[in-house]
Amino acid sequence: MRPLGSRAAAFSDSVIRRMTRVCQQYNAVNLSQGFPDFDPPRELLDRLARPLELPHQYSITWGAKNFREALAEKQRRFMGFPIDPEREIVVTCGSTEAMICAMLSICDPGDKVAVFSPFYENYGADAILSGAEPVYIPLRPPMFDFDADELEDAFRGGAKALILCNPSNPSGKVFTREELELIARLAIQYDAYVVTDEVYEHIVYAPRKHTYIASLPGMRERTLSCSSLSKTYSITGWRLGYIIAPPDIIDAARKVHDFLTVGAAAPLQEAAVAGLLLPPEYYGDLLRGYTEKRDLFLNGLRRIGLPFTEPQGAYYVLVDVSAFGYVDDFEFCVDLAKSVGVGAVPGSSFFREDVNHLIRLHFAKSESTLNDALNRLQSIWEIREKSG
Ligand code: GLN
Numbered sequence: 001m002r003p004l005g006s007r008a009a010a011f012s013d014s015v016i017r018r019m020t021r022v023c024q025q026y027n028a029v030n031l032s033q034g035f036p037d038f039d040p041p042r043e044l045l046d047r048l049a050r051p052l053e054l055p056h057q058y059s060i061t062w063g064a065k066n067f068r069e070a071l072a073e074k075q076r077r078f079m080g081f082p083i084d085p086e087r088e089i090v091v092t093c094g095s096t097e098a099m100i101c102a103m104l105s106i107c108d109p110g111d112k113v114a115v116f117s118p119f120y121e122n123y124g125a126d127a128i129l130s131g132a133e134p135v136y137i138p139l140r141p142p143m144f145d146f147d148a149d150e151l152e153d154a155f156r157g158g159a160k161a162l163i164l165c166n167p168s169n170p171s172g173k174v175f176t177r178e179e180l181e182l183i184a185r186l187a188i189q190y191d192a193y194v195v196t197d198e199v200y201e202h203i204v205y206a207p208r209k210h211t212y213i214a215s216l217p218g219m220r221e222r223t224l225s226c227s228s229l230s231k232t233y234s235i236t237g238w239r240l241g242y243i244i245a246p247p248d249i250i251d252a253a254r255k256v257h258d259f260l261t262v263g264a265a266a267p268l269q270e271a272a273v274a275g276l277l278l279p280p281e282y283y284g285d286l287l288r289g290y291t292e293k294r295d296l297f298l299n300g301l302r303r304i305g306l307p308f309t310e311p312q313g314a315y316y317v318l319v320d321v322s323a324f325g326y327v328d329d330f331e332f333c334v335d336l337a338k339s340v341g342v343g344a345v346p347g348s349s350f351f352r353e354d355v356n357h358l359i360r361l362h363f364a365k366s367e368s369t370l371n372d373a374l375n376r377l378q379s380i381w382e383i384r385e386k387s388g
Contacts, residue, residue: 011125015330015349022334023343029373032333032343034169034315034362035236037369043278044233047271054267061258062250063091063242067269070276075244077280078201079212081220087247090254091269093261095199095228095241096122099163101260102195102224102243103130105252106161114154114162116146118318118350120169120197135159136352141318142309144173148182155190162192164213167200170318170350170360172311174208184216194219198227199241200314202283203290208312214244221246224253231315231364232286233275238268290315293370297363300374305381315364318347322357324384329356335383341376 019032039045047054055064062068068085076083083089092098099122107113109131115123117136127134135154139146154162162183166175175183187194194213204210214223228241241264243253257263298317301308307320326332329346336359337343347358363370 007128010128014121016121016345019333019337019343019345022337026337026341028337028341028343029365029369029376030343031361031363031365031373032345034364035230036234036364038234038366040234041275041278041282043274044235044271047274048267051267054270056267059091059263059266059269061263062254063089063264064266064269066273067091067276070273071242074276079225079244080215083244084247088244088250090243090250090257091264092241092243092257093264094230094239095197095226097239097257097261098226098228098241098243099123099195099197100126100129101253101256102226103127103132103161104256104260105249106193106195106224107132111161112154112157112159114151114159114192115352116163116165116168117352118144118170118347118355119163119352120165121349123163123165123197132160138353139168139171139173141171141355141358144168144171144309146179151183152186155186155192159190159192162187162194163197164194165197166213167198167204167210167311167313169197169200169314170316170345170347172309172314172316172318174204174210174312175213176208177211180211180213180216184213184219187222188218192222194223196223196225196227198225199231201227202232202286203315204287204313205291205294205311210313224249229272229275232283233272235268235272235275238265238272240264240268240272290364293363293365293367296367297361297370297374300370300377304374304377306377316360316362318358318360319344320357321359327356329359332383333359336380339383340380342373342380 016033023030068089072083072085103126107130111132113132115134116139137150214225225244230236308317333344333346344359344361
């Protein structure tokens, strides 16, 4: 047989989703793949409960009109600028499709794309699938700062775009306004695009605040703002995401999207409008809920004596497990699932650099699930005795 294509051979399956399978095998509490175990808002479920009132055929390829209108209005409130639902939005199957669609719309094979490391693992595969060459800029633990010169070097070296995950998965970093202004200045100076992944835009812990880079002067025209409804409305399985960008960029992205997937699920777009129409208090409540989960979980980790970097946003925490003496962090995570009963993601799947002492846990879970996980984690030190 002739060999299969080289693109798919160039990356492995997702380690995040592989860890979900490991959790199932050992019946571990899944704190690896980040998704909630609590219900979406009632308003969305009520719409789903009346299926005969939902559309069951294709929506317009770039998104149902009422979904785009509700999204444009909601994002206008948060992003601070008007968005034309007819020309500046494409609705995608999750932000996963939004990101690959953005990359395919702006990159030719051989183009360079700057990526902060650690990074959400999809970006590496997105780069390979679109033929782009990633150039990595380290975010240095524990605070995940970056060096302005290293960023400028990436642009000077010809990076056509920067991928910006803010709030950041897995580090929990929330880029400050000053950092974003610096990125914006360089993107404008070197005429580069910015592709954002802002799926955690509403999960930013006080005193930090989320700044949309598209809202900074000169950035609207060069930013492809990608996000989704998955985290904001606890509907990760509905696969509803989008790109917001100026009309000329959206024209290209709509074509790519049309031939990739035709469209996001029509009945789910219709039901999700109920989420987009929720009043402003909803987002305050969401954040309050996540702040409580974060405090509960981080206090638990402190009691157990595990060192970590406190996340400023999103719902992940990187825990330093160097004390356990493992050389292979994947092996550590398998042992953790098997012997302690908690699923984590090995840090090495997020870092370009050689890092094997961090694991990522997420806390998008109900209080009882988090308490169960913390109870189990109390026995974590037994793995050290075994490995030592
Ligand atoms: N964003 C989630 C995570 O990092 C998972 C998303 C996914 O699996 N598509 O765990």
